[in-house]
Amino acid sequence: MEDIRVQFGTLLKKLRKANGVTQEELAFRAELDVSYLSNLENGRSxxxxxxxxxxACGLGVQPFELLVGMVVDQKPERERRPDRKRRKDE
Structure with missing residues (x-):
């Protein structure tokens, strides 16, 4: 499965281009360096x-739209020791 950072970067770049926004424009709107935005889009950050x-604000979208479509591996449930009691919220 593709790394979560790569998935996020791919979605970010796709949304940015779909909205006709350059990296420089988005970096300015989101108040970050263009190099950092590039690292995000390439899955390095x-x-x-x-x-x-x-x-999301810089792109004029809702934050969830930057996460829609991402697929993550489900981590296996950790094994419980038989001598440990369960917490009430589990």
Whole structure:
């Protein structure tokens, strides 16, 4: 499965181009360096939640639109030790 950073970068670039926005324009709108935006689009960096919101605002979309279509591997449930009690919220 494709790395989550690569998936995010691919979706970000696709949305940016679909909205007719250059890297320079989006970097300016989201208040970040063009080199960092390039790293995001190429899967070399991971954005914070705040950065996802800033990027979405710069593109004029909702933050969830930067995540739609991403596929992540489900981590296996960790094994419980039989001598440990379950927490009430589990």
């Amino acid at each position: 991971s954005p914070s939640l705040a950065m996802i919101v800033d990027l």
